[in-house]
Amino acid sequence: xxxxxxxxxxxxxxxxxQKYSLHALYFCTGCGIIEIPPTITARWDAERFGVxxxxxxxxxxxxxxxxxxxxxxxxxxxxxxxxxxxxxxxVGFGSCPINGGMYWDSYNTIKHLDKYIPIDGWIAGCMPRPxxxxxxxxxxxxxxxxxxADGYKKYREDYELYRxxxxxxxxxxxxxxxxxxxxxxxxxx
Amino acid sequence: xxxxxxxxxxxxAIILLALLIGLFFLGLSRKITARMHWRYGxxxxxxxxxxxxxxxxxxxxxxYLFSFGLILSLSGCIVLLLFLPFGHWCPLSSSxxxxxxxxxxxxxxxxxxxxxxxxANPNASIGISRKFLLAMGYEIPLLLIVVGVMSYYDTIxxxxxxxxxxQTGCSFQHLPLLLSGLAYxxxxxxxxxxxxxxxxxxxxxxxxxxxxxxSGKFLAFTTxxxxxxxxxxxxxxxxxxxGGASNPGYFFLKTLVVLIVMLIVNAVFPRFRVExxxxxxxxxxxxxxxxxxxxxxxx
Numbered sequence: 001x002x003x004x005x006x007x008x009x010x011x012x013x014x015x016x017x018q019k020y021s022l023h024a025l026y027f028c029t030g031c032g033i034i035e036i037p038p039t040i041t042a043r044w045d046a047e048r049f050g051v052x053x054x055x056x057x058x059x060x061x062x063x064x065x066x067x068x069x070x071x072x073x074x075x076x077x078x079x080x081x082x083x084x085x086x087x088x089x090x091v092g093f094g095s096c097p098i099n100g101g102m103y104w105d106s107y108n109t110i111k112h113l114d115k116y117i118p119i120d121g122w123i124a125g126c127m128p129r130p131x132x133x134x135x136x137x138x139x140x141x142x143x144x145x146x147x148x149a150d151g152y153k154k155y156r157e158d159y160e161l162y163r164x165x166x167x168x169x170x171x172x173x174x175x176x177x178x179x180x181x182x183x184x185x186x187x188x189x
Numbered sequence: 190x191x192x193x194x195x196x197x198x199x200x201x202a203i204i205l206l207a208l209l210i211g212l213f214f215l216g217l218s219r220k221i222t223a224r225m226h227w228r229y230g231x232x233x234x235x236x237x238x239x240x241x242x243x244x245x246x247x248x249x250x251x252x253y254l255f256s257f258g259l260i261l262s263l264s265g266c267i268v269l270l271l272f273l274p275f276g277h278w279c280p281l282s283s284s285x286x287x288x289x290x291x292x293x294x295x296x297x298x299x300x301x302x303x304x305x306x307x308x309a310n311p312n313a314s315i316g317i318s319r320k321f322l323l324a325m326g327y328e329i330p331l332l333l334i335v336v337g338v339m340s341y342y343d344t345i346x347x348x349x350x351x352x353x354x355x356q357t358g359c360s361f362q363h364l365p366l367l368l369s370g371l372a373y374x375x376x377x378x379x380x381x382x383x384x385x386x387x388x389x390x391x392x393x394x395x396x397x398x399x400x401x402x403x404s405g406k407f408l409a410f411t412t413x414x415x416x417x418x419x420x421x422x423x424x425x426x427x428x429x430x431x432g433g434a435s436n437p438g439y440f441f442l443k444t445l446v447v448l449i450v451m452l453i454v455n456a457v458f459p460r461f462r463v464e465x466x467x468x469x470x471x472x473x474x475x476x477x478x479x480x481x482x483x484x485x486x487x488x
Contacts, residue, residue, distance in 0.1 A: 014245035021235070021242040045228040047219070050235060055396035056312075058404040061246065085246040085404040 018061065018087060019141050020050040025060035025084070027077055030067020032094045032127060039130040049137055057083040062140075064133075068096035068103045069110050075170055081117045082178050086152045089144070090119045091136055095126045102126070115165045118151030199280045200271060207270050210441060211416030212236050214423075218383075218452050225456035236416070240409045248405025251308045255402075258304025259410050265296030266417040272347070273424050276437035279348050286346035287335050290425065294331075294380075297418060298324055301411070305399030316398020319463055320389045326470035327379040330372050333478035337369045337485045338429050351433035359432075365488045368481030370430040375474040379466070381422040382415070383451060385458040386466055423447050 009016050024046075026036050040046045040053055054060050057080040065077060081090065092113050095101035100111035113119060120143060123136045143149040155162060159179045167173055216233040223230025232238075250256055271281045272290050298320050305313040342350045354363065379386040390398045403411055423444045427433060431447070434440035461469065 013241050017238050017241035017245060021239045023239075042226050042228050045223070045230070047223060047231045048229045050231060050238065052231075053392075055392040056401045058249065058402055059397070059400070059408055061242070083249075085248060087246070 015144065019144050022049075022051045022062040022089070022137065022140070023054045023060045024051055024062040024064055025057055025080065026053060027063065027065045027073070027080065028067075029065060029069055029073050029077075030094075030096060032066025032096075035093075035127055035130050035133070036064075036066065039133050044130045044134070046133070046137075049134065051137060057081070058085065060084055061088050063088060063090040064093050065090070065097050065113060066093040068094075068101065068106075069113055071108050071110065071169060074110055074116060074166075075173075078117060078166060078173075079175070081155075087149075088152050089121075089140060089149050090117060090151055091140065092119050092122045093133075094128060095124055098122050098124065110169060116162065116169075118154045118162075120149045120151045196280045199278045203270055203275050203278055203280065204267055206275070206437065207417060207420050208413065210444070211413075211418075211420040212240075214419050214448055215412075215416050217448070218455065221449065221452045222456040225453070236412060240412055243409035243412070244406055246405040248407055249402075250407070251402060254307040255304050255407075258300045258302070258307065259407060259414075260300070261303065262297045262300025263410055263414050263417075265293060265300055266414055266421065269293040269297070269421055270417065273421065274348055274351050274428055274433055275424070276434050276440040278437060286344070286348075287339055287350075288345055290347070291332065291335060294421075295324065295328075297414065301399050301414070305402070308402035310401045312396045312401045313399050315395045316389055316391075316401070319395075320399065322463055322467060323379055323386060323389060323470075326467045327376040327474075330376050330470060330474040330478040331380075333475065333482050334369045334373050335429075337478065337482040338366065340482075341366055341485045347428055351428055354432035355435060365484050366430065366481065368477050368484060370481075372474045372477035372481060373426055373430060375477065376470060377422060377426055377447075378451060378454065379470060380425075381419045381451070383419075384455045385461045387460050388463055388466065391460065419448075420444070423451075 005016070026033060036053075038044055040051075046052070051062070057063075061084065063081060063084060069077060081088070092098055096103055096109070097113040097119075100106070100109065103109040104111060110116065121136055121140055123132050125132060140149060156179055159177065163173075163177060213233070215236040216231075219235060220230045220233050269290065271279075272285065272293065273279070302317045302320060305317050338350065339345050342353050344350060344353075357363070378384065382389055388394075390400065395401075400408070400411055424440075426447060427440065427443045431443050434443055
């Protein structure tokens, strides 16, 4: 451990622990997932930064969406995102979740993922190399340090807007709203 | 009065030390496994960082039994710690011996099963059924081994067993127990839930099994329980076959050596399927333990 980090650890242990223990949930949509196995195994070894893959959304706090998002998968992305414990961070991987990428005129993929769930950062490229994942992780560290990785707070505050967007493409959602109006009020106060 | 205070201090020290050592073992196991895979690996403090993070997260409870089962499992582990000699510390040595340990070893899987079952996740149910099958697999050889050890040293108290081994030191007098010791080595990964008996969690196939629905502080407690469980499995082996130790520091070194030997197996071997594991446990380790018991009975 760096000696100059000790002060930060004593000041806000929760924040520092969230930085250095990012448990990642990889949503295997499309081709982006092929870059993840070299990232987490012996070649690039993401575990030295505390990034390890977990199997369920309940244990995760980093959500990587790797590749295009079709309407069918969007539903499960939303459900997984809502199951993750707060604070949670989301990163869109590849150009497809950013603006549709090569699927921009497809009839059943969505163009902008951040309309439906809040995204804290993007990794551009088609495909991004595994190094780009580490660049994203270090950027996420600075964002967490400055308190700017607050997508989960935005989701709580603007939940009605997000829900409206989700229902506009998916039709009526079969699960009840995650936040009731009173809870939103508490969050904004 | 003075002994009372001493006992209470010993209890507190054992629980804290076991927790620290268990977490250190978890960190070390991740590091050594990584180095054996030619990776750099996480810092050795990574489990502590994880636990701090878990406590700073929101967590979802799935009912009263979900929380209660976890408390039961954790307290089962902590009570079990007090019956195992840690060096020369053994606060509850006068109130039971190996028989109590055998009973208490089932409390912690039972608690985790209660808690995981309450979450009503199909993956958790599969994980729990695997956990009990595995427990059924290793309880039979464990019982045979423990009966062998108890009848050889003519006592049910672990403290006396450790004392007798310490008096004679390393000598051929303990040779009849060799096969029982080997059988214990074979079931040790199953007791601590390491590879090749890792099918309880198996993140790749059943989404970390009983832990599938844990989040936040519940996950922190399961990590602590896992750390304690790892320490308990190794420390029982050290006490029964490696002669315990005369002081806690020496005891820690002995457990560390056993852990590193287990990690070498853990880093290299793949997972058994459930029925393969049961067959292995009932065939090889039970056979070894039974022969060991017969040898003990003859001599």
